[in-house]
Amino acid sequence: MRLIVARCEARYSGRLETFLPEALRLVMIKSDGSVMIHADTGGYKPQNWMTPPTTIEEIPDRGDEPAMIVVTKRAGATEDRVEIRISEVLSDVTHDMGEAAALERDGVEAHLQELLAEQPHWCGEGLRLVKREWFTDIGPVDLMCQDPDDNWIAVEIKRIGTIEAVEQITRYLERIHLEPTMAGCRGVLAAQSIKPQARTLAEGRDIACVEVDLGVLRGEREPDLTLFG
Secondary structure (H helix, E strand, O other): OEEEEEEEEEEEEOOOEEEEEEEEEEEEEOOOOOEEEEOOOOOOOOOEEEOOOOEEEEEOOEOOEOEEEEEEEEEOOEEEEEEEEEEEEEEEEEOOOOOOOOOOOOHHHHHHHHHHHHOHHHHOOOOEEEEEEEEEEOEEEEEEEEOOOOOEEEEEEEEEEOHHHHHHHHHHHHHHOOOHHHOOOEEEEEEEEEOHHHHHHHHHOOEEEEEOOHHHHOOOOOOOOOOOO
């Protein structure tokens, strides 16, 4: 991990345009390509950030032009870009963090994954499991399934479906779609409960949302009946 404390400004372009005026900030660059720009206020949230996969280019100062770090991320035909112009560096250190132990999966999420792997039809009618923990270069998809027409379906499982969960499966789908034979892969977010804002974001990205009942999956009770008029 590289930590740079510098007087800098940052300009983001892509889905929208933002600008951070020159100030003293912490720039954090992780080995996975994550880049975050922090101020000394605002809690844990960065003022600007870019999630992997990214391309990071360093441009040295050119006399009247300050040094610059350019971070780009491509998603299909679009490109997100952050330009960090550095006028003064107070500290620039790199630490080898070693092999970080993965955060242990929430016990409920682990149980949900096991049960849904056995009963994938709860994530969509007629789904059949192809593989648990389907590998991508930015992390594993919980379940990779196919529907009755052999279309690919990537399922991300959470205890609570949040905006962060939608962003996570969106990143997985971006990587999966790079494989031509899986370019039509669709996403499903399965959770015990899904936040309204997350559902709205997911629907806008054509990601299906499914709420599952742990008791029903365990066979402890019958599913609720829905009556149609």
